[in-house]
Amino acid sequence: MFRFPPAVPRAAGVQWSPAIPVFMCSMLLAALFAATRAAHGSPFGVDDGVHGWVLEHRPRWAVAAAVAVTVTGSGVPAYLLAAFAGALAFRTDRWRGALGGALALVSVQLPRIALASWLARPRPPADDWAWTANGYAMPSGHTTTSAAVAALLTAGVYRTVRGRARTPLLIAPALWAATVGLSRVYLGMHWPTDVLAGWLLASAWAGLLVMSPILLRRRKTGAVPSNESEGT
Template identity: 30%
Template sequence: MPAKHTSYTELKRPIGRTTLGKLLLAGAIAGLVATVFMYLAREVSEGETARIDDRILLAINHRATTTLDTIVVWATELGGVIAVSTISLILIALYAFKKQWRSAAMIALSIGGAGVLNFGLKLLFGRSRPELWTHLVTESSYSFPSGHAMLSSALALALVSIFWGTKYRVAVAIVAALYIAMIGFTRLYLGVHYPSDIIAGWCASFAWVIIVTSIAHTFFTNRQERVDNTTKN
């Protein structure tokens, strides 16, 4: 008896209410965070954050030590383009080797998109770096929003999303939060970013990653369901 083939039309399934609800919730959260970013960007453009930005930076610099200088200069590189790109490529290769395409896509799109978005936003706002003291590291790009903050948080948030449905989610979330906070602090300690740069970077990254991971989750889940249905038929 010939095998029954499932047509393309039969494979097409509408997005369920639960899935649609999750997408709408993700979109709402991303929109809210993006609104915070836009508000902060406006305040920065109008110079409203200048006083508090300088106060915080000077307070941090007042507690600087030679030992901390050495540690921070090393630690900040963990959130830079080279480190984040290297870690991301290793993870993508690992997930691809294990045929975990959803996880590989989440990492690739989260980091790649965050990098492109950051580049565009820096050019758009053109904010100069703080110059309150001599920097221990050299930075030539614009300040707003922080690239280190965006890339590190994009990587961390993507991993949290990947591990969210596992028993490791709490541990991964804690490590991710510490990593994000550490990179943000190092940029302030070094005086190469204002606090508003860091917060804006986190907001932009969070909004982007939640959209990417939500869409990727929906796409690959529906794709797997279609494959399963084809196999059953």
């Protein structure tokens, strides 16, 4: 598991925890699942609207570009990127970091597969696909995977890169993951809400990844750090 750097010092009296975005993403994801379940997997109005627009705006060059992006968001490319992110974060033990990155990506796949099987939402009609796909629709596998890899890459860059290159390198993984998610809709293989579910799931997972070392440190110390205690 990645050991993230210490949090930025907080202003006096200000309390913030990654538990807040984890809770919010989890609640939104639960609401989306509940609504989808109640609709028996049928697409929502926004799904039909966006899907219909996509089918009318798919020139060959744009489809080729979307395919080139979408294939990087799963399978071997995604695991190689996750391993690279781990090696980047663990500068003193590259092999251990690479293994940790790959295992971290596995840890988000297990709940994704379980949730997708439980929800069993059908994909859009196969005649509308511009590429190959398999499995259930929600949450989108490529979207969840690429967003999780982006979180790992961001953590690796945050730990190791300094100087002018740092900001664009912190932004690039998120842009890539967003493009992968959008490509799934553009290629007609997912409803927009499938992609939204993937982003929410990956965000909650990333928040838990950040929280885990914090909770472990607090459990080991068994007390609030001295600079947070009353009277300091």
